[in-house]
Amino acid sequence: xxxxxxxxFAVLIALLILAPMAIYPVFLMKVLCFALxxxxxxxxxxxxxxxxxxxxxxxxxxxxxxxxxVKVWGWPTEIGIIAGTxxxxxxxLVAGSLAIRRQGIYFAMVTLALAQMVFFFCLQAPFTxxxxxxxxxxxxxxxxxxxxxxxxxxxxxxxxxxxxxFLIIYRAIHSPFGQVLKAIRENxxxxxxxxxxxxxxxxxxxxLSATLTGLAGSTKAIVFQLASLTDVAWQMSGEAxxxxxxxxxxxxxxxxxxxxxxxxxxxxxxxFGEWVLVIQxxxxxxxxxLFRRGVVGEIAALATRLTRRSEP
Amino acid sequence: xxxxxxxETQSLVKxxxxxxxxxxxxxxxxRGSIHALIGPNGAxxxxxxxxxxxxxxxxxxxxxxxxxxITRLAPASVARLGLVRSFQISATFPHLTLxxxxxxxxxxxxxxxxxxxxxxTTLDQLNDRAMEILQDVGLAGSESLVAAxxxxxxxxxxxxxxxMALGPEVMLLDEPMAGMGREDIGRISQLIRRVAKSRxxxxxxxxxxxxxxxxxxxxxxxxxxxIAEGPYASVSQNPLVIExxxxxxxxxxxALRGAHG
Numbered sequence: 190x191x192x193x194x195x196x197x198f199a200v201l202i203a204l205l206i207l208a209p210m211a212i213y214p215v216f217l218m219k220v221l222c223f224a225l226x227x228x229x230x231x232x233x234x235x236x237x238x239x240x241x242x243x244x245x246x247x248x249x250x251x252x253x254x255x256x257x258x259v260k261v262w263g264w265p266t267e268i269g270i271i272a273g274t275x276x277x278x279x280x281x282l283v284a285g286s287l288a289i290r291r292q293g294i295y296f297a298m299v300t301l302a303l304a305q306m307v308f309f310f311c312l313q314a315p316f317t318x319x320x321x322x323x324x325x326x327x328x329x330x331x332x333x334x335x336x337x338x339x340x341x342x343x344x345x346x347x348x349x350x351x352x353x354x355f356l357i358i359y360r361a362i363h364s365p366f367g368q369v370l371k372a373i374r375e376n377x378x379x380x381x382x383x384x385x386x387x388x389x390x391x392x393x394x395x396x397l398s399a400t401l402t403g404l405a406g407s408t409k410a411i412v413f414q415l416a417s418l419t420d421v422a423w424q425m426s427g428e429a430x431x432x433x434x435x436x437x438x439x440x441x442x443x444x445x446x447x448x449x450x451x452x453x454x455x456x457x458x459x460x461f462g463e464w465v466l467v468i469q470x471x472x473x474x475x476x477x478x479l480f481r482r483g484v485v486g487e488i489a490a491l492a493t494r495l496t497r498r499s500e501p
Numbered sequence: 502x503x504x505x506x507x508x509e510t511q512s513l514v515k516x517x518x519x520x521x522x523x524x525x526x527x528x529x530x531x532r533g534s535i536h537a538l539i540g541p542n543g544a545x546x547x548x549x550x551x552x553x554x555x556x557x558x559x560x561x562x563x564x565x566x567x568x569x570x571i572t573r574l575a576p577a578s579v580a581r582l583g584l585v586r587s588f589q590i591s592a593t594f595p596h597l598t599l600x601x602x603x604x605x606x607x608x609x610x611x612x613x614x615x616x617x618x619x620x621x622t623t624l625d626q627l628n629d630r631a632m633e634i635l636q637d638v639g640l641a642g643s644e645s646l647v648a649a650x651x652x653x654x655x656x657x658x659x660x661x662x663x664x665m666a667l668g669p670e671v672m673l674l675d676e677p678m679a680g681m682g683r684e685d686i687g688r689i690s691q692l693i694r695r696v697a698k699s700r701x702x703x704x705x706x707x708x709x710x711x712x713x714x715x716x717x718x719x720x721x722x723x724x725x726x727x728i729a730e731g732p733y734a735s736v737s738q739n740p741l742v743i744e745x746x747x748x749x750x751x752x753x754x755x756a757l758r759g760a761h762g
Binding site: 360361363364365366367368369371372375376378379380381382383384385386387389390393397 | 554556575576577578580581585586587588592593594595596597601604605606608609611613614615616617618619620621623624663667
C-alpha cells in the first residue's frame with residue numbers, strides 16, 4: 190500500500206501556516222503543544238504497547254524548569270526550553286528504569302505512583318510557587334533577535350517545534366529501532382528469543398517519549414507564560430490518554446486530531462462550566478464503544494476497505 | 502568438557518510453590534543430533550525448555566551450552582550465543598509482513614537496532630537474504646502478506662524460517678507439530694531434517710510417529726524425572742515408559758504408538 194503520511198503532513202503544515210488568519214494564535218499554540226504531548230505519549234502506547242499513566246510528570250515538571258530558568262535565572266527562552274526538555278529526559282530515564290520492569294496495569298500503576306511523587310514534590314518545593322505556580326514568565330527574543338512577544342510570531346516558532354517533534358517521532362517509528370519496537374509489541378517473548386534485550390528498547394522508547402513530552406511542556410510554559418500544578422497533576426496524564434484514544438491509538442496523525450478535538454471542546458464549550466467534563470466523558474465512552482480505532486483509525490480502516498474493493 | 506556435547510544440564514531442579522516440576526534432570530544433547538523430549542502431559546518437558554532457554558530460572562542445578570555455563574544468563578543473551586527456541590503456540594509477529602518477520606531476526610547483526618534516527622530503508626539491504634530464506638522454506642511469493650493471514654501450518658514454517666535466519670547452532674522446537682494436519686506434518690518433518698544437517702535440534706513433541714521418524718535420541722520424562730533414554734526402538738519397549746503413557750505395563754508398544762500417532 191502506498192504511504193501518504195508525508196503528503197498529508199505537508200498539507201497539515203501548510204494549513205497550520207495559514208491558520209492564524211482565521212483562528213486565534215494562542216488557541217492554536219495550545220493545540221500544538223498538546224498535540225506534541227499526545228504524539229509523544231502515543232509513541233509508547235501505540236508502538237510499544239506500554240500504557241503510561243504518569244506522563245504529566247514530564248509535561249508539568251519540564252514546564253516548571255523552563256518557566257523557572259527563564260524567569261528567575263534570566264536564561265534565554267531557547268535555553269530554558271532545552272533545559273526543561275533535558276530534565277524531562279533525565280526524569281524519564283529514572284522513571285523508565287523503574288517502570289519498564291513491569292507490564293500492563295502494573296506498569297501503568299508504577300508510572301502513576303511516580304507521577305504523584307513528582308506532583309507532591311512540586312507542591313512542596315519552594316521554587317514552584319505552590320498553588321500560584323510560576324507566573325508572568327517573560328518572552329525574551331528568541332536567539333536574541335526573534336521577537337516573540339507577539340503571539341503571531343511565537344506561533345510560528347511553536348509550529349516549527351511541533352513539526353520537528355513530529356518528524357523525530359515519525360522517524361523513530363520508521364527506523365530500525367521502530368521495527369524492533371513493533372516486534373516487541375507484537376510478541377515480546379519471541380523478540381527475546383531472537384536475542385533482543387527488550388528492556389533496553391523499552392527504556393529508550395520511554396526516554397524518547399518523556400523527552401518529547403518535556404519539549405511540549407517547556408514550550409507550553411512559554412506560550413502561557415505560566416507553569417502550575419495543573420500541568421503536573423494526574424488529570425494531565427489522563428488528557429494524553431483521552432486525546433490519543435479519541436484520535437486513534439497507534440496511528441501517525443491520531444494524537445493530533447485527538448488533541449484538536451479535546452482542546453476545541455474545552456475552549457468552545459467553556460460556557461457550560463463543569464459540564465465540559467461530562468461532555469468529554471460521553472465522547473470518550475462513545476469513542477471507546479463505537480469507534481474503537483479512534484477518529485483517524487476508523488478513517489484509515491475505511492480507506493483500506495475502499496481501496497481493496499476497487500482493486501480487482 | 503567433551504566437545505561432542507551441545508547442551509548439558511546437571512541436576513536441574515525447578516520448584517513451583519512446593520510442586521517439583523523438574524526433578525534432578527541430567528540431559529546431554531549430542532552435537533549435530535536430533536534429540537526429542539517426550540512424556541505425558543505435565544511431565545515437565547516445556548518447563549525443561551524454559552529452563553534451558555532461561556525463560557525460567559532453575560531452583561538448582563546448572564546448564565551448559567558448548568561447555569559454557571549459561572545458568573545465570575538472560576534469555577536474550579542465551580539466544581545471542583546461538584541457542585534459539587520456538588514456542589508451543591506459533592510465535593510470529595502477526596501484523597508484520599513475512600519479509601519483515603524474517604528481517605527482524607537478520608537485523609540484529611547490522612548493529613543499528615537502537616538507531617531511531619536512521620530510516621528503515623537501511624534495512625532493505627537485508628531483503629535479498631530474507632527472500633532467500635523464505636524461498637528455502639517454500640514461502641516465496643507470500644513475502645508481502647502479513648503473518649496473521651497465513652494458515653496455521655505455514656505460520657510454523659515462517660517461525661522456523663525466522664529462527665533459521667539467526668543461523669543458530671542449537672534449535673529448540675517446542676511441539677512443532679501441535680495442531681497440524683498430515684500434509685503439514687510431512688513438510689515440517691522434512692524441513693526439520695534439513696535444518697538439522699548443520700545444527701543440533703532439541704524438540705518437545707507429542708506426535709510419536711514424528712519422534713520415531715526424526716530423532717536420534719529420545720529422553721522420556723514423567724513427573725519431572727528422566728525415566729528412559731535412548732533410540733526409539735529401545736525406549737518404546739521400556740516398561741517404565743509404557744506404564745507412564747498407558748498407566749499399565751500390559752500394553753504393548755504398538756498400542757503406545759497408536760495412542761499418540
